[in-house]
Amino acid sequence: MSELQERAAKLWKVPKGYIYVLEEFCKGCGFCVEFCPKKVLAQASHFNDKGYHPPEVVDPEACVLCGFCERICPDFAIWVEEEGKGDVS
Amino acid sequence: MPVKVARAEPEFVPGVRHPLERWLRTDRLPHIWCSGCGLGTALSAFLYALDELGWDPDSIAVVSGIGCTGRVAGYLKLDTYHTTHGRPIPFATGLKLAKPDLHVIVFSGDGDLFAIGGNHFIHAARRNMDITVICVNNLNYGMTGGQLGPTTPVGALTTTSPFGNFEHPFNLVHLAASAGATYVARWTTLDGRRLQKAFVEALSHKGFTFVEILSPCPTNYGRRNRMGEALDELKYYREHMVIRHGADPKDADILPGKPFLVGKFVDLEKPTYLELYQTKAREIGGG
Numbered sequence: 001m002s003e004l005q006e007r008a009a010k011l012w013k014v015p016k017g018y019i020y021v022l023e024e025f026c027k028g029c030g031f032c033v034e035f036c037p038k039k040v041l042a043q044a045s046h047f048n049d050k051g052y053h054p055p056e057v058v059d060p061e062a063c064v065l066c067g068f069c070e071r072i073c074p075d076f077a078i079w080v081e082e083e084g085k086g087d088v089s
Numbered sequence: 090m091p092v093k094v095a096r097a098e099p100e101f102v103p104g105v106r107h108p109l110e111r112w113l114r115t116d117r118l119p120h121i122w123c124s125g126c127g128l129g130t131a132l133s134a135f136l137y138a139l140d141e142l143g144w145d146p147d148s149i150a151v152v153s154g155i156g157c158t159g160r161v162a163g164y165l166k167l168d169t170y171h172t173t174h175g176r177p178i179p180f181a182t183g184l185k186l187a188k189p190d191l192h193v194i195v196f197s198g199d200g201d202l203f204a205i206g207g208n209h210f211i212h213a214a215r216r217n218m219d220i221t222v223i224c225v226n227n228l229n230y231g232m233t234g235g236q237l238g239p240t241t242p243v244g245a246l247t248t249t250s251p252f253g254n255f256e257h258p259f260n261l262v263h264l265a266a267s268a269g270a271t272y273v274a275r276w277t278t279l280d281g282r283r284l285q286k287a288f289v290e291a292l293s294h295k296g297f298t299f300v301e302i303l304s305p306c307p308t309n310y311g312r313r314n315r316m317g318e319a320l321d322e323l324k325y326y327r328e329h330m331v332i333r334h335g336a337d338p339k340d341a342d343i344l345p346g347k348p349f350l351v352g353k354f355v356d357l358e359k360p361t362y363l364e365l366y367q368t369k370a371r372e373i374g375g376g
């Protein structure tokens with residue numbers, strides 16, 4: 001089993017599905033936070049093991065599940081899933 | 090950035106998979122690229138394209154040279170070659186000629202492909218060798234500490250141009266088009282879905298195809314050129330890129346502070362090297 005599968009991701013329910021954040025992979029670049037068209041995300045105040053601030057969901061109701069956060073993330077640390085359908089990107 | 094407090098409590102879920110995981114050697118992640126480096130975004134757009142194409146992974150080979158971009162080869166759960174500096178195109182050419190059914194893709198940096206490897210690029214394009222070359226252009230040699238390369242814009246500061254670059258840089262779109270490439274596109278790492286489409290088109294196209302991706306290198310290029318963090322480099326792209334399909338490649342220069350063109354510049358059909366070789370072999374009775 002790969003390391004990625006062993007790690008626990010954080011999951012938030014949003015109207016059309018889910019947002020996952022794998023905090024250990026995040027390097028805190030802020031791309032997902034900045035480019036989310038609906039301002040669903042913000043940088044958390046806590047640090048991950050590498051000393052970066054991962055994103056967290058602050059406005060779940062606003063998420064339209066466009067998948068842009070997943071597309072722009074350079075670190076495979078955030079992704080979305082449509083309710084009942086798996087990955088939407 | 091303002092710190093807000095999460096409204097909903099997240100759940101912890103073990104064993105979940107990123108949608109691209111089947112293409113990645115996950116035991117090697119997280120990758121070595123810097124925070125905000127565009128390479129991970131470029132790689133993920135490429136993997137979404139492979140998902141869309143639905144090809145058998147055993148029919149795909151990815152070849153990289155040396156550099157930060159060259160590390161791509163090491164993260165893929167595919168047959169990959171991490172070759173010597175500047176030489177991914179000769180390796181890819183050999184692979185394609187030996188196994189014409191393979192989909193052969195070169196994934197490398199601007200320095201690798203256009204400085205030490207520039208000669209190979211023009212000749213593979215001239216021959217219309219049936220491979221796809223993907224160049225992540227971060228306008229410098231990232232891996233070795235941010236030296237000036239053949240795509241560094243005029244005036245840019247690098248470790249080897251501390252007073253500003255005074256050389257004429259290559260316009261890669263124009264270079265590829267004039268050397269004979271039959272598909273040429275340029276996008277930035279902000280254009281995830283457009284990039285995916287360009288990769289799908291380039292990989293499905295017969296002949297020599299080329300996709301350039303402008304990508305932030307915050308560690309060695311952005312900061313030195315007072316562009317700020319990686320985020321600011323992306324904002325710079327957003328404010329300066331102009332989408333113009335079918336534009337004249339000559340107009341695709343990248344000048345500091347000026348708008349630059351992105352889009353699909355070339356899309357044409359021409360006999361490939363292998364087709365011409367087979368025709369000639371038949372003609373002389375050897376095929």
Ligand SMILES: Cc1ncc(C[n+]2csc(CCOP(=O)(O)OP(=O)(O)O)c2C)c(N)n1
Nearest residue numbers: 155156157158174198199200201230231232
């Ligand atoms: C024959 C040889 N010459 C020089 C080097 C040093 N070297 C390693 S990577 C590199 C340039 C990489 O630049 P680029 O291809 O743009 O990749 P980036 O790191 O920017 O992604 C150089 C000059 C080398 N490894 N081998």
Ligand code: SF4
Nearest residue numbers: 036063065066067069
């Ligand atoms: S899916 Fe779209 S709307 Fe939802 S958090 Fe990601 S970028 Fe924002």
Ligand code: SF4
Nearest residue numbers: 026027029030032073
């Ligand atoms: S884009 Fe990815 S690496 Fe960057 S802050 Fe968001 S989750 Fe972290």
Ligand code: SF4
Nearest residue numbers: 122123126157231306
């Ligand atoms: S040096 Fe530049 S290109 Fe290399 S990993 Fe860091 S940001 Fe990316």
Ligand SMILES: [Mg+2]
Nearest residue numbers: 198199229231
């Ligand atoms: Mg480079």
